[in-house]
Amino acid sequence: MNRKEFLADCGKMSLAGMALSLFPWLQSCSDEAKREVRGEKARIGVIGTGSRGIFHIKHLLQMPSVEVVALCDDYRPHLEDAAQYYPEAKLYDDYRRLLEDRDVQGVIIATPLYLHAPMTLDAMEAGKHVFCEKAMAYTQEDCLRVYERRKELGGVLLIGQQRLFDPKYIKAMSMIHEGRIGDVVGVRNYWYRNNNWRRDVPSPELERRINWRLYGEYSRGLMTELACHQLQNGSWSLGMLPEQVMGSGHLIHWTKEDERDVYDTVSAIFTYPNGVNMTFESIISNKHFGMGEQILGSKGTIDLVSGLYYSDEPMPAGSGMHQLVAQIENGIMSNSVFAGTSWAAETSPLAPGLPITPNVTVNSGESTVGAEADGSKEIIEAFAHAVITGKQPAKVLEESYYASQFALLADRAMHENAILTLDERYKIPYEPIRS
């Protein structure tokens, strides 16, 4: 479902209105905003055309409001792969040359983490609008530098936190802020995989370049590559930022593959000012439980990944018509699957979760590149719109900033074996999402 269908699907104008007031960065999906840019194109350059860059390129191909005019990668095979999608685009192996290209209005940066800040800063200095993959930067200091420089220069900066644009998450958070699950009493995030996280390396000297994620010199490992996506679930649902973080991380299983030094198992606890805990756990040597994100409330639970709502109050088990009653009681519009050739008694004693929207897309989290219908297309569309209008979407950069800061802080907490709080100097003006 695309964003426009989603907002139409909200039904009552008040809900759609509420979603827009809670999540003002969605303004660009309104009809008025679309009319504003009709017929115009954003001229984009993609810096970093490895797996994630190609993932974005495949979405860009579907967008009539985007023209990809330049591609850049200093690894020739990646650049040649990308050129097949956009044969007319100019090719660069040095991003600084691409930034000199006046035809480029905005850039998408999909390079290793340690390059995010330098490239973003350079791009902003060059007057380009920027979409940079998460996390914002390799160090907390650089996150702040990037944020402040953007404020000084103006221009658009979006960080690749696509859940902020995923209709399923937006619906879930709207429900949470309407009180549908009561008070939020816990947030659970986890991401389990079973693979060595390696990419193929054609020759040994390319090891650290291609498998940068595995080396602390370039990467913060699971906290920036995975946790960063999920940590905002806490600030979204609670309307506040964590007060402290603790954690434990180790390299326990993938010890013989290579010289990696990032953890392959991490567990972190973020504690909020009201005492609520948000957890994040990732182990990449067992995939049984896959990816999970759950907001636990005093009256119910929302599973963000499956898009299902569960009430803590007993619900009648059984027919699709019973579920229809539960939908209406809980103010949810969803489909009811029961029509067929005949009726058979329900045998399950447990009431299944209610889909919070029809046609929910479930992401297993297994892909190390990205998943379909996970908000990635929507966020790039929003970036393209912002490139044309020059308007920075409200609030979303601050959410991304703090997700990156807390991911980095948790990584530090693990390495230092300490309970840490966010240093005052890294705090920026922030308006939490609250109804």
Place this chain on the structure above:
Amino acid sequence: MASEFRYSDKNPDHPVAYAGFYAMHTRIETVVTDIDEERARELADGIEAEVKSLERLFNRFDDTSPLAVVNARGAREAVAVDDELFMALELCEAFRRGTGGYFDIATSTSAAAAGRASCMLDPAAHTVRLAGDDVRLDLGGFAKGYALERARRLAVDAGVENGVLNFGNSSVAALGRHPYGEWWAIGVEHTKIQSVAAHEFRLRDSALSVSGRSLRGEYHIVNPMTGAAVAGDELIAVEGRSALVAEVLSTALYAAPRAKREAVMAQYEGYAALELWCRDGGGCEIYRIGRR
């Protein structure tokens, strides 16, 4: 009186009433919104009473039902029946002609194979006569739709603007829309994968009827021309204004050979029909029959 009745004002914006009971060998369920509890109970009781009354009239398995009496004696003599049954039989005859004979309440007979009516109706005397000893009338592909249409009218008369009436999952009538949407989103369940929709219908003041092989794999729809059970794997789903017409059409289309289905649909404006072929492992091929 209703077997199960539940009224909920947990959502003060849209109180909702659920009722469920067993009749016509299946489960009948209703969900209506935005009426007070007393009216909701009265409506639930009224629908149950009405459906069970029609069941008593149409049930060929009950020796005492007027339809069973017709089946027992109609070959030898003209049997007098009441207005309700007579009107139902007249409707069935009209549908038989309209569907080119593919909807036929008479089990296979030489008359049906020859394209003739298997029962003769005398409007002046309100009597029914069967064409031969081998004729039996079975209102299986008609009664639920008829009863559902009756229930729908009761609901409308009770002031219900939004609700869903579900007769055994195979006949569904939607009044108005979901309180939080522009329609009622009703999925036809995939035949190979539980709780997954093969196709979703958006019903707004319209009805849906589904025909096909039963869950237990039985074929219970017969081709009136040949008398053989129809053994297709597809589902037929028909949507339109009247629950009765939708059910008649889904029965007739399933009974008809694929090549004849478009001709059947051509006679009925304002109804849409789909063939749903559910595949192992998921997915469904969907073909529209004719044009709406």
